[in-house]
Each structure stands twice: as C-alpha cells, then as structure tokens.
Amino acid sequence: MAPVIRTARERAREELTLEIKREARRQLADEGAQRLSLRAVARELGMASSALYRYFPSRDDLLTALIMDAYNALGERAEAAVAAAPADDPRERWRALCGSVRDWAKEHPHEYALLYGTPVPGYRAPEETVTAALRVILALLSVLRGAAHHLDLRTPVRPLRGALAEQAAGLVAVLTPEVSAGVLTRAVVAWTQLFGMISFELFGHLVGSFDPADEFFAHSVEEMADFVGLP
Amino acid sequence: MAPVIRTARERAREELTLEIKREARRQLADEGAQRLSLRAVARELGMASSALYRYFPSRDDLLTALIMDAYNALGERAEAAVAAAPADDPRERWRALCGSVRDWAKEHPHEYALLYGTPVPGYRAPEETVTAALRVILALLSVLRGAAHHLDLRTPVRPLRGALAEQAAGLVAVLTPEVSAGVLTRAVVAWTQLFGMISFELFGHLVGSFDPADEFFAHSVEEMADFVGLP
DNA sequence: CCGTTTCGAGAGCAGTGCTCTCGTTTCCGT
DNA sequence: ACGGAAACGAGAGCACTGCTCTCGAAACGG
Numbered sequence: 001m002a003p004v005i006r007t008a009r010e011r012a013r014e015e016l017t018l019e020i021k022r023e024a025r026r027q028l029a030d031e032g033a034q035r036l037s038l039r040a041v042a043r044e045l046g047m048a049s050s051a052l053y054r055y056f057p058s059r060d061d062l063l064t065a066l067i068m069d070a071y072n073a074l075g076e077r078a079e080a081a082v083a084a085a086p087a088d089d090p091r092e093r094w095r096a097l098c099g100s101v102r103d104w105a106k107e108h109p110h111e112y113a114l115l116y117g118t119p120v121p122g123y124r125a126p127e128e129t130v131t132a133a134l135r136v137i138l139a140l141l142s143v144l145r146g147a148a149h150h151l152d153l154r155t156p157v158r159p160l161r162g163a164l165a166e167q168a169a170g171l172v173a174v175l176t177p178e179v180s181a182g183v184l185t186r187a188v189v190a191w192t193q194l195f196g197m198i199s200f201e202l203f204g205h206l207v208g209s210f211d212p213a214d215e216f217f218a219h220s221v222e223e224m225a226d227f228v229g230l231p
Numbered sequence: 232m233a234p235v236i237r238t239a240r241e242r243a244r245e246e247l248t249l250e251i252k253r254e255a256r257r258q259l260a261d262e263g264a265q266r267l268s269l270r271a272v273a274r275e276l277g278m279a280s281s282a283l284y285r286y287f288p289s290r291d292d293l294l295t296a297l298i299m300d301a302y303n304a305l306g307e308r309a310e311a312a313v314a315a316a317p318a319d320d321p322r323e324r325w326r327a328l329c330g331s332v333r334d335w336a337k338e339h340p341h342e343y344a345l346l347y348g349t350p351v352p353g354y355r356a357p358e359e360t361v362t363a364a365l366r367v368i369l370a371l372l373s374v375l376r377g378a379a380h381h382l383d384l385r386t387p388v389r390p391l392r393g394a395l396a397e398q399a400a401g402l403v404a405v406l407t408p409e410v411s412a413g414v415l416t417r418a419v420v421a422w423t424q425l426f427g428m429i430s431f432e433l434f435g436h437l438v439g440s441f442d443p444a445d446e447f448f449a450h451s452v453e454e455m456a457d458f459v460g461l462p
Numbered sequence: 463c464c465g466t467t468t469c470g471a472g473a474g475c476a477g478t479g480c481t482c483t484c485g486t487t488t489c490c491g492t
Numbered sequence: 493a494c495g496g497a498a499a500c501g502a503g504a505g506c507a508c509t510g511c512t513c514t515c516g517a518a519a520c521g522g
Contacts, residue, residue: 009488009499033349034265038479048502050481059479117349119434121265130439137440155385158453164446171440188441189428189451193420195436196427203350205426208361209368209402210419215395220420222389227458240468240519269510279471281512290510469518478509487500492493 017055019045021069024062025111032110033063033120063120068132070111075135077104082139090147091230097139098194098221105198112202116195137191141176144187144228148178151229157182183229190224248286250276252300255293256342263341264294264351294351299363301342306366308335313370321378322461328370329425329452336429343433347426368422372407375418375459379409382460388413414460421455 006014023041038059042049056062081100085093105112114120115133144151160168160181168181176184197220200206201213210216237245254272269290273280287293312331316324336343345351346364375382391399391412399412407415428451431437432444441447 007489013499034351037477039477049479050503051501053480054500113349116430116434116436118264118344121263133436134439155457158450158457160450162446163443164441164450167441167447185447185450186454188447189424189454192427192431192451193424194427196423196425196430197420199347199427199430200423203347205347205364208365210395210398212394215393216398216416216419219389219391219395219416220423223417223420223458226386226389227454238520244468268508270508280510281472282470284511285469463522465520465522467518467520469516471515471517473512473514475512476510479507481504481506483504484502485500486502487498489498490496492495 013055020052020055020062021065025066025069028066028110028114029108030110033114036063038062060120063114064129066111067114068129070108070115071129071132071135073108073111074101074104074115075132075139077101078136078139082143087146090143090150091225093143093146094140094225094230095218095221097136097143098217098224101136101194102198102201102217105202109202112198116199117203137188138175140187140191141179141184144183144230145176145178147230148176150231151179151183152231153183153229154226157186160185186228190228193220193224244286251283251286251293252296256297256300259297259341259345260339261341264345267294269293291351294345295360297342298345299360301339301346302360302363302366304339304342305332305335305346306363306370308332309367309370313374318377321374321381322456324374324377325371325456325461326449326452328367328374329448329455332367332425333429333432333448336433340433343429347430348434368419369406371418371422372410372415375414375461376407376409378461379407381462382410382414383462384414384460385457388417391416417459421459424451424455 020041023044024036027036027040027044036059038052039049041062042052056065077100078097081096082093085096087093157180164185165181168185172179172181172184179187197213197217201211201217206213206216251272254275255267258267258271258275267290269283270280272293273283287296308331309328312327313324316327318324388411395416396412399416403410403412403415410418428444428448432442432448437444437447
C-alpha cells in the first residue's frame with residue numbers, strides 16, 4: 001500500500017507530523033485539552049503558526065489525531081493486561097483489565113478526559129475512532145467469551161424486551177456467539193459502571209465519600225465480576 | 232439575615248446578576264460551556280464587557296454560578312420525582328429517580344456536561360457545590376432507607392475490607408443508619424453506573440451498540456435495583 | 463450636603479484560531 | 493536536465509477572546 005521509497009518531502013512531513021503531535025500531547029498532558037494552543041505548539045517547535053496548518057487543517061483535527069492515539073494507547077494497555085493475566089483465570093483477567101484501564105486513566109488524566117469527558121464541540125467521531133474506542137469493551141467481552149461455559153449467575157438476568165432484545169441479539173451474533181444476550185447486556189452495564197466510576201474518581205465526584213478510591217474500585221470490580229457471572 | 236429593605240442599587244444589582252446568569256445559561260444551552268463568551272453575554276445585554284466584571288470576577292466564577300444552579304435544578308428534579316412516586320413502592324421510586332436524572336440530562340445536555348463532563352480547568356468546587364452535588368446520591372439512598380427492612384439480596388454483598396470498610400461505616404453512620412455498609416456501597420456502585428451510562432449515551436459512546444438507549448436504560452435500572460436489593 | 467463608594471463605558475493588552483499572500487524549495491514528467 | 497506544478501514556511505492581518513485600568517457619572521449614607 002504505502003510506497004516503500006519515500007521522497008525527502010514525505011519523510012520530512014511524516015516526521016514533522018509526529019513532532020507536532022508529540023508536542024501537542026505534551027501540552028495536553030500538562031494543561032488539558034482546553035488550554036492546548038496551536039500557536040504555542042508552533043512556538044515550541046520554532047515554526048510559524050500558519051505553517052502548522054499544512055499538517056493539520058484545524059485545531060479540532062489535531063485534537064482528533066490525539067484522540068485516536070489515546071484510544072489506541074488505552075486499548076493496547078487493556079489488551080496487554082488481559083494477555084498477561086493467566087488464561088485459565090477469567091476473574092483475574094477481568095481484574096487485570098479493569099485495573100489497567102484505571103491505571104492508564106490516572107496516569108493520563110487529561111487524555112482520559114479528552115476521551116470520556118465532555119466531547120469537543122466541533123468534533124464528530126470519524127470512522128477510525130469508533131473501532132479504536134471499542135477496544136476496551138471488546139476486551140471485556142473477550143474475557144467473558146473465554147469463560148462462557150463456566151458463567152455462574154447468582155441473580156438471573158432479567159429478560160430482554162423489545163428493541164433491547166434485538167439490539168443485544170445483533171451484537172451477540174457479531175461479537176460473542178458463545179455468550180447469551182442477557183450476559184452481554186450485563187457486560188455493557190459493567191462497562192458503563194467501570195468508566196462511570198473512573199470518571200467520578202478523576203473528576204472529583206467521590207471526594208468526601210470513597211476517596212481515596214483504591215479499595216472501592218477493587219471491591220466494585222469484584223461485584224461487577226459477580227454481576228456478569230464470572231466464576 | 233438579608234436586609235428586608237433594599238436600596239435601589241441592591242435591587243438593580245440582584246436583578247442584573249440574575250439577567251446575566253439567564254443569558255449565560257441561554258448561551259450555555261445553545262453552544263456549550265466551551266463557547267460561552269463573557270463578551271457575547273455583555274453584548275446581548277447591551278452593556279460593556281468590562282461592566283460584567285462588577286458582577287462576576289471572572290469567567291470561571293460565572294461558570295461556577297451556573298454549575299451551582301444546575302446541580303440544584305437536577306437535585307430538585309430528582310427529589311421531586313421520588314416524592315411523586317408511590318411511597319410504598321421503593322422500586323417504582325428508584326425507577327422514577329433514575330429516569331428523572333436521565334430526562335434532565337437529555338433536556339440539558341450542555342449543563343449535564345458541565346456538571347459531569349471534564350471539569351473546567353481553573354475551577355475548584357466551593358463548599359456549596361459539594362452539598363448541591365450530593366442531592367442525587369442522597370435521593371438514591373433515601374429510597375434505600377425507605378425499603379431498608381425489605382431488601383432482598385440475591386447475590387450476597389462481598390465483605391468490605393480495610394479502608395473501604397471504614398469509609399463505608401463512616402458514611403452509614405451519618406447517612407443511612409438503617410442500611411448496611413455493604414448495601415450502601417452497592418448504592419454508590421449503582422450511582423456510578425447510572426451516571427456512567429447517561430454520560431456514555433450523551434457523549435456518544437453507545438452509538439453502534441445500544442443507541443437508542445431507552446430500553447437499555449430501563450433494563451439496567453431494573454438490574455441495578457436488583458443489585459442493591461430492592462424488592 | 464458632601465465625601466465615599468459603586469457603577470458603566472471605553473481603550474488597551476496579550477493571547478487565540480484561522481486566512482491570505484508571497485517568495486522559496488522540492489518534486490516529477492518530459 | 494529543465495521547467496511547470498505542487499508543497500512549503502513565514503509574515504501580516506482579521507475577528508475574536510478574557511481581563512485590566514482609567515475616568516466620569518451616579519447613588520449612597522453620615
């Protein structure tokens with residue numbers, strides 16, 4: 001696909017693009033997306049701000065590139081955590097996965113906020129972003145698939161009705177043929193709980209109740225593992 | 232406390248403060264917090280932008296005022312929903328409460344994002360905000376308190392350990408003496424799930440899976456009601 | 463009534479995203 | 493090898509932002 005032999009221009013362009021993103025990510029980590037300034041990035045790189053527009057047509061496009069990278073970084077981290085956990089211990093895999101997401105979020109709070117906080121106004125998710133964004137929930141589901149025949153639901157899943165049943169069935173067919181629609185739905189519930197909890201912790205909504213949240217986090221990960229029926 | 236007899240200046244000041252907030256809220260609802268502009272507010276009110284600083288010392292302070300109002304609006308809505316539901320049907324109260332939060336969020340997406348999205352950079356929560364922010368979780372707990380002696384936990388609560396046990400016991404003593412620490416912790420888990428789910432729906436993370444999310448929402452509210460042991 | 467405080471308006475500062483123009487450099491087909 | 497075309501970097505400039513300072517007018521209160 002991509003030409004193996006690249007002209008000097010192409011190489012320079014690629015390098016500069018990376019360097020712009022690198023500097024932008026630095027500013028993002030320092031000050032948050034709000035305060036990320038194209039002009040400051042250009043200044044730091046010793047170039048005119050107008051030159052930056054040769055590489056990213058707008059500030060939102062630069063942000064979108066950072067979002068892509070962040071989704072992939074988080075996704076890789078999550079997948080690696082699952083892979084590193086013992087294959088025959090689904091609960092440990094679940095724990096490792098949830099913990100890795102929280103760790104990444106605490107290490108990169110501004111990037112996390114960029115992904116799961118208020119969406120940037122002018123931004124609409126391009127195709128690529130969607131698949132990158134799915135990696136965490138897919139990892140959660142892969143853990144469930146691995147334990148599909150040993151699931152133990154202490155509280156039976158409520159029957160799915162109407163549109164929900166159809167949506168869940170559609171997803172099961174594509175993603176998790178080994179797992180029932182009810183369990184998949186519970187996994188999605190657990191997914192929303194996981195990110196809700198992390199967001200609350202990071203955004204300061206647990207101050208005064210369960211902050212510091214380490215033990216609360218660990219506990220609710222176990223509770224949600226029970227919830228989806230992990231042995 | 233407040234003087235009953237107010238001077239013309241005091242009345243004018245109060246009125247203008249309200250009007251500024253009103254216009255700011257209008258712009259917030261239209262364009263989001265990101266694009267809320269002091270100068271535009273002043274322009275719309277026919278005054279110089281510098282005059283606005285007599286009423287709010289900075290943009291962040293104006294935003295903080297809007298945050299306060301939004302927390303209270305959401306809190307009132309939630310409390311009203313609980314109050315309007317039959318007192319002898321805890322599950323219906325739970326449903327009404329969760330539904331009212333979601334409804335408010337969908338009606339005021341930008342205000343919701345202001346509360347539960349990425350925190351404003353320069354902003355730190357003043358004392359008042361904290362209590363206003365607690366109203367929803369307190370309402371959730373009040374539903375549980377009302378059903379404290381009829382709770383039915385299909386899956387037993389995992390034992391709380393270490394710091395978590397202490398945190399939960401402290402909260403129980405102050406908030407919900409009728410309810411066990413384990414159940415209170417589950418309520419907090421359900422709380423994070425509720426807002427995680429609403430945030431995901433509003434911020435577009437459910438697109439492609441459970442969007443539209445009406446039935447998924449209703450279903451998971453029931454599942455979480457089971458989770459906390461509501462009859 | 464008169465000094466003090468409060469207020470509104472205007473000018474101005476430093477910063478932003480973005481556009482346009484204008485030379486220069488690099489590429490690529492002939 | 494050359495010449496047209498495309499890509500590039502820099503600078504000036506526009507419209508906008510939050511915020512500060514100053515100055516004259518208005519309202520207050522002893």
